[in-house]
Amino acid sequence: MLVWERPEPPDRPVPAPLNRERIVRAAIELADADGLEAVSLRKVATALGVGPMRLYSYIDSKEELLDLMVDAAYAEIRPAGDTWREVLRSLAESTRQTVHAHEWLADLLGGRPQLGPHALARGEAVVAALDGVDVDDVMPVVGAVDAYVIGAVRREIAGRRAERATGMDERRWQAALGPYLERTFATGRFPALATVVRDAEHLDADATFAMGLDFLLDGIEARISR
Amino acid sequence: MLVWERPEPPDRPVPAPLNRERIVRAAIELADADGLEAVSLRKVATALGVGPMRLYSYIDSKEELLDLMVDAAYAEIRPAGDTWREVLRSLAESTRQTVHAHEWLADLLGGRPQLGPHALARGEAVVAALDGVDVDDVMPVVGAVDAYVIGAVRREIAGRRAERATGMDERRWQAALGPYLERTFATGRFPALATVVRDAEHLDADATFAMGLDFLLDGIEARISR
């Protein structure tokens, strides 16, 4: 068939310029908007105007993409302060803030060892600021704060999601939980728990986090400045 | 077609007796053996000699199955002790032991609010044992210990998996990580971190966990017995 009869092939779309940063940014946008389960290689690829398989030139597996996302988030964690205590508190609080900005982080933090450049940079910043501390104490101390933060924000985000799932705000959530707990407590099997839940003052999320962190920092202080 | 010509239908297999406990036990066996991602409704059903859809008479979604698994695991957590400090330490350590027995728990702990009977029973046991403590302090204190434990075991299990993924034991893993860290540290971008990693004494997992827990309990003690 002669050229004249053959239709011109459609304009080949200019291949979208791609790199890890663009991929990670697209994935993070998806996760921020609709949670981690909205991040699929197909959706990420579609958001970039690209075929799913294209991504495999930049990553070997989805897990690696998640690692990259976490490391990108670590870049937002900026501990600062003059004393070791300020630095550790800042480490905890800026981590918490970052998780609030990217709730999916709660699902990933602590899930795999973080060895990416931003995670290391965060570690460097913290360790450098702790130069007055006995070298043997640095890792356990930072590790303990990290552990507390990871667990605390997980619980916090879990609660927040549960609230959201019922479409309630914090006050109404407790009211909605009420019936179940009321019925359960009515069985009389959890008397001590019932008393505490009913009678104790309920702290909000900020205060709860701060209080636990204070416990930990107080304990560290006792050991560090021995 | 007359009966005589029609073949007799095959013996209908006696329907396997089923209940949540059996389902959960099967799921836990799968998870213990091959991790959480080995738990699919199809595999659980197959293990029980049953069609996948059968499970939906007992649970509404896979999430609920995971909740049931977690609650079953909570049954193994048995905090005990005479003083509040013993109880909290025991809470932390028996939680950690349970996670060691069921590594998949590390992926689930803190992921959703736990309101199952065994979780509540564990809470009851702890709260009851803390009866000397100011009622307003009970929840924050238990919450802080829980948060620390959740984060700590997550990190611990994450590290263990990373070791296992390379097929190394603890010593060789550090040697295997060495090259990457060595090269990274050689860039000079993380001098403080490099110093600590190279020069500090490295605690094993038990000691690391215990040390962080001691920090926290010390801090709590300072506040509680005021």
Next chain:
DNA sequence: CATTGATCGATACACTGTATCGTCCGATAC
């Protein structure tokens, strides 16, 4: 200009959670 080597993405595979719905059985009502 021909060849090569890399890049790309369409297709395919095995697997997931779960909605739908016809079939079948056992218990109930007459």
Next chain:
DNA sequence: GTATCGGACGATACAGTGTATCGATCAATG
């Protein structure tokens, strides 16, 4: 003892997943 009903059961189907494979296409090289 028979007819009806309700619910248990699971086969099938669907939309979506991560990723292996491999033919087509392109730019750079000889």
